[in-house]
Structure formats: C-alpha cells, structure tokens
Amino acid sequence: MELYKLTAHELIERIDKKETNSEEIIGFLEKRIKDVEFKVKAYVRLSNSCFSNLTHNSQNLTPNTQHLRPILKGIPISIKDNICTEGYNTECCSKILEGFKPPYDATVIRKLKQAGALIFAAKTNMDEFAFGSSTENSCYGPTHNPWDLDAVVGGSSGGSAAAVVSDEAIVALGSDTGGSIRQPASFCGVVGLKPTYGRVSRYGLIAFASSLDQIGPITKDVRDSAILMNVISGYDSFDSTSVNVDVPDYAKSLGMDIKGLKISVPKEYFIEGLDKEVKTIVEEAINKLKDLGANYKSVSLPHTQYAIPVYYIVATAEASSNLARFDGVQYGFRARCAKSNLIDMYKKTRGEGFGQEAKRRIILGAFALSHGYYDAYYLRALKVRTLIKQDFDKVFREFDCVVTPTSPTAAFKIGEKIKDPLKMYLSDIYTISANLAGIPAISIPCGFTKKGLPVGLQILAKPFNEELLFKVAYAYEQNTPWHSMKPKI
Amino acid sequence: MAHLARIDLKPKELEKLSQQLQEILGFIDKLKEVDIKDTAPTSHILPINNVLRDDLPGESLSSDKALENAPERQGNFFGVPKVIE
Numbered sequence: 001m002e003l004y005k006l007t008a009h010e011l012i013e014r015i016d017k018k019e020t021n022s023e024e025i026i027g028f029l030e031k032r033i034k035d036v037e038f039k040v041k042a043y044v045r046l047s048n049s050c051f052s053n054l055t056h057n058s059q060n061l062t063p064n065t066q067h068l069r070p071i072l073k074g075i076p077i078s079i080k081d082n083i084c085t086e087g088y089n090t091e092c093c094s095k096i097l098e099g100f101k102p103p104y105d106a107t108v109i110r111k112l113k114q115a116g117a118l119i120f121a122a123k124t125n126m127d128e129f130a131f132g133s134s135t136e137n138s139c140y141g142p143t144h145n146p147w148d149l150d151a152v153v154g155g156s157s158g159g160s161a162a163a164v165v166s167d168e169a170i171v172a173l174g175s176d177t178g179g180s181i182r183q184p185a186s187f188c189g190v191v192g193l194k195p196t197y198g199r200v201s202r203y204g205l206i207a208f209a210s211s212l213d214q215i216g217p218i219t220k221d222v223r224d225s226a227i228l229m230n231v232i233s234g235y236d237s238f239d240s241t242s243v244n245v246d247v248p249d250y251a252k253s254l255g256m257d258i259k260g261l262k263i264s265v266p267k268e269y270f271i272e273g274l275d276k277e278v279k280t281i282v283e284e285a286i287n288k289l290k291d292l293g294a295n296y297k298s299v300s301l302p303h304t305q306y307a308i309p310v311y312y313i314v315a316t317a318e319a320s321s322n323l324a325r326f327d328g329v330q331y332g333f334r335a336r337c338a339k340s341n342l343i344d345m346y347k348k349t350r351g352e353g354f355g356q357e358a359k360r361r362i363i364l365g366a367f368a369l370s371h372g373y374y375d376a377y378y379l380r381a382l383k384v385r386t387l388i389k390q391d392f393d394k395v396f397r398e399f400d401c402v403v404t405p406t407s408p409t410a411a412f413k414i415g416e417k418i419k420d421p422l423k424m425y426l427s428d429i430y431t432i433s434a435n436l437a438g439i440p441a442i443s444i445p446c447g448f449t450k451k452g453l454p455v456g457l458q459i460l461a462k463p464f465n466e467e468l469l470f471k472v473a474y475a476y477e478q479n480t481p482w483h484s485m486k487p488k489i
Numbered sequence: 490m491a492h493l494a495r496i497d498l499k500p501k502e503l504e505k506l507s508q509q510l511q512e513i514l515g516f517i518d519k520l521k522e523v524d525i526k527d528t529a530p531t532s533h534i535l536p537i538n539n540v541l542r543d544d545l546p547g548e549s550l551s552s553d554k555a556l557e558n559a560p561e562r563q564g565n566f567f568g569v570p571k572v573i574e
Contacts (some may be wrong), residue, residue: 331558351497382530438534
C-alpha cells in the first residue's frame with residue numbers, strides 16, 4: 001500500500017493499530033515527492049535534508065503527557081510559505097524576504113507540534129505575499145495543476161492544494177484573504193476551509209489584509225479538515241483579533257443527516273460570467289443535497305457585484321500598510337545602494353525586492369488611503385462592506401447556509417490571465433464576500449468538466465458555525481465519488 | 490504614489506503600472522452607484538475593541554534572536570544608511 005495515498009485519519013488509524021509508523025510514512029512521502037514534484041512544483045526550497053529532518057523529529061516526539069493531546073501522532077504537515085516556522089525559512093515566495101528564518105513559531109504551528117504533527121521544512125508555493133489567484137506571482141515560478149500540467153492551480157495557496165491532491169502532502173495549511181484557500185481547493189479537487197474571522201489565530205501569519213486573513217486547512221477529505229480545525233482553532237492572547245469562543249469537536253458534526261436543512265442559493269452568483277459547465281455541475285450538486293433531504297430556495301445578495309471593488313480597496317489599503325515593514329532594515333533583501341541615504345535604500349530595496357503584483361497592490365492601496373482620496377475610496381468601501389455583511393445577516397436569519405460555485409470557471413491555463421490584472425481579480429467573485437463578511441466557508445469537490453478539471457462547491461454559514469459546514473460537506477462527500485478520484489501524474 | 494509607497498519604478502514599469510491602475514480605478518468607480526447614506530463603515534468585522542493586556546513584563550525575543558536576520562548588524566543594532574544629514 002502506498003501510504004502517501006491515504007488521508008491523515010486513515011494513517012492515524014493504522015498508526016494506532018501499529019500497522020505503520022511515522023518513519024514509514026515519511027519514506028513513502030519522500031518517494032512520491034521525488035517521483036512527481038518535478039512536474040507539479042508544489043514546493044519551494046525542497047532539499048534532502050527536509051526529509052531527514054522529518055524523520056529526526058518523528059523520533060523525538062514528546063511522549064504523551066497530560067497537557068499534550070497528540071491527535072496528529074507523527075503525521076507530516078505541509079505549510080504555506082507565509083506561515084512562520086521557527087528555524088525553517090519563511091519567505092512568502094518573495095525576493096524581498098529571501099533568507100528569512102523566523103525566530104518563532106506561528107501559534108498554529110505551535111498547536112500542531114503540541115498535537116504531534118511533524119512540520120515539513122520545505123514550504124508550499126504561493127503567490128507572492130498572497131497577492132494572486134493562480135500561484136503565477138511566485139518568485140519561484142508557477143505550480144502546475146496535477147489534473148492538467150498546463151493549467152494553474154489557483155491561488156494564492158496553490159502549492160498546498162496541489163501537494164494535497166498529488167499526494168505529495170498528507171494535509172496542508174493555507175491562508176485565505178479573498179478566496180486563497182477555497183479557489184485553489186476547487187481548481188485542484190480537494191477540500192479547503194476558510195474559518196470564521198477570529199476562529200484561528202493569525203499570530204505568525206505574515207499579514208496581507210489584517211481584517212480579512214485567516215489560516216485554514218487544505219485536505220483530501222472533510223474528516224481531515226475537521227481534525228485539523230480541532231487542533232488549530234481557538235483563542236490566542238497573541239492575536240488581538242482572535243475570539244474567545246469555545247472550540248467544539250468538529251468531528252462530531254460528521255455523519256449527521258441534513259434532512260430539513262434550509263439552503264439558500266443566491267441568484268447573483270448564477271449570471272453571465274459563470275461557465276456553463278460549472279453551472280450545470282453545481283446545479284447537480286445542489287440537487288444532490290436536495291436528494292439527501294435538504295430544501296433550497298433562491299435568494300438575493302444584492303450587493304454581490306460590489307464585493308470585488310470593495311475588496312480591492314480594503315485589502316490593498318491594508319496590504320500597503322502591512323508591507324511597509326519590508327524595507328531592507330530588519331530582514332530579507334537589502335539593495336546595494338550607490339547613494340548612502342535611507343529613503344533611497346527603502347525605494348531601491350522595495351523596487352527590486354517586490355514583484356509586479358505586489359507593487360501594483362501596494363501603490364493602489366496607498367492611493368486609496370491618501371489625502372483627498374480616503375473618503376471617496378477607502379471610507380466608501382468600508383460602508384459598502386457593511387451592506388455586504390448585512391446581506392448575509394439577513395439570509396442567515398431564515399436559512400442555514402448559502403451554496404454557490406467556488407469559482408466561475410475551472411482552472412485556466414498558465415499565462416492566460418496573468419497579463420490582465422483586472423481579469424484575474426474578477427475570478428475571485430464568489431469567494432471574496434465571505435472574507436468581507438467574516439463568515440466561514442468551505443469548498444468541496446463536486447465534479448469534473450469534460451476536460452477533466454475539478455469543479456468546487458462552496459458552502460457558507462454564519463459566524464462560528466463551522467459545524468454546519470462540516471455536517472453538510474460530509475453528507476455530500478460521502479454520497480458522491482469525487483473525493484476518491486485522483487489525477488494521473 | 491510610488492514615492493509615497495517608497496518603491497522605485499523603472500520608466501517602463503511606471504508606464505505600464507499607471508495604465509493598469511487607471512483601469513482598475515475605473516472599475517472601482519462602480520462603488521459610486523451605491524447608496525451609503527446612514528451606513529456605518531466596517532473597518533473591523535468583529536465586535537471587539539481595545540484588546541489590551543496588563544502592562545507586565547513577560548518573555549520576549551533576545552537581542553541576538555531579533556537581529557539574526559539583519560542584513561547588516563552593528564552591535565545590538567540594525568545597521569542602516571545615514572538617516573540624519
């Protein structure tokens with residue numbers, strides 16, 4: 001049995017029955033990566049020492065003590081390049097952070113270690129600073145979709161999604177600011193969850209947009225997602241935006257039936273721009289939910305069309321502020337300067353260190369916040385954000401969840417949208433609102449196009465109701481074949 | 490704007506970026522359609538404010554750890570070009 005094909009929960013079961021151990025799992029993973037990584041390029045800064053490091057750490061797993069709950073018992077986990085891991089380079093796939101070795105672990109990493117997980121030293125590829133929807137903006141080049149090597153994997157957590165579907169990772173972490181977990185999950189045919197804002201600590205996540213970012217799991221199936229959420233969720237005093245709400249056992253939501261579930265389907269998501277094949281596949285998925293006992297009704301989220309402009313003001317404004325720290329002073333790349341003047345050092349470092357998309361967003365964000373434009377752009381966007389949130393509040397008073405396609409299309413070809421930033425931004429249309437409203441959302445595989453590309457179904461729920469997402473997602477998953485289908489690489 | 494953002498742009502970059510930003514701003518102008526009268530802005534989605542901790546000293550990074558990634562270190566400081574003329 002090639003152990004790399006299994007999910008974390010399947011491996012944990014075998015470990016418990018003493019049918020396998022970490023070392024064996026690591027061995028299989030190493031072989032798999034060596035076989036297919038040159039085609040997929042899901043990882044960055046991969047080297048042989050990454051594997052020996054895993055093996056070494058598996059041998060040093062602290063024995064079970066009262067305050068440690070080793071739920072993840074020696075399972076390797078792959079991490080997106082914007083989550084700080086002490087001693088392992090974390091560079092956001094950007095030249096400006098080259099060589100950065102964090103002196104501390106992100107809270108989610110600390111929690112994963114406490115649960116017995118083994119952190120893989122090579123990080124997964126991403127759009128630089130999470131700016132992108134295709135993983136083409138990485139300073140290392142794009143990741144290739146295991147379902148079609150000429151297609152993108154989506155972004156910005158594209159490396160994580162690709163690694164999970166190609167079995168180069170058992171489970172992975174990504175981050176989601178405007179869809180960066182869900183959209184790659186849908187393009188790669190895996191499960192991706194964006195938690196409620198404040199559910200998972202952002203401490204150690206290199207910030208893009210502080211009011212939108214969340215870390216979340218990217219997994220082969222819904223059960224693995226629930227297990228990871230059990231480990232990474234929870235209040236953290238190091239993150240002032242983390243919320244003190246109890247973490248339920250998300251695995252308890254799996255297997256509950258969905259009879260009588262009230263689903264809303266927003267009509268604004270089913271208009272021109274949605275690919276016809278994707279539309280048909282998603283409608284079939286909604287009918288499947290109906291077969292399983294749910295009821296659905298069409299609703300309106302009237303401010304949907306404003307989500308993208310709001311996002312590209314709010315997120316870029318926050319990004320321009322968050323990325324001000326990358327100036328060559330404390331870490332990363334510093335430009336060699338002809339003039340020895342601080343401002344010139346800043347300008348040259350940032351000019352050479354940032355990629356095109358990063359520069360575009362920082363400048364746009366700075367503009368939106370600048371004197372004379374703040375009211376017209378930033379303040380106005382914040383008010384429309386309120387209206388977007390209120391649209392969801394209204395729907396959730398009557399319905400349990402909202403169901404939509406995750407993306408208007410399946411994976412597009414590498415190079416197809418990269419030259420047109422606006423076209424690229426428009427592909428985020430279905431995922432962005434959840435970040436603006438702070439609500440949790442999951443993408444699960446729901447079929448394939450005629451060309452064999454995965455399609456994702458998105459389910460959204462009200463804040464802190466991840467339990468409902470797991471309940472519905474699991475019910476759908478277990479009654480469909482998609483989660484056991486793998487690409488032939 | 491590039492100067493405000495402290496980013497050096499080559500002339501070709503400047504040209505291309507200006508054009509792209511014009512297009513993006515044109516699209517963003519759509520927001521002018523929305524009636525925002527009587528709507529409060531949402532800068533932060535959660536109803537939590539002023540999250541503070543007690544002003545007590547705790548563990549923090551040692552100077553060595555904090556300076557580990559410095560492109561230029563001078564003693565216990567980050568070395569930088571002259572700030573004051």
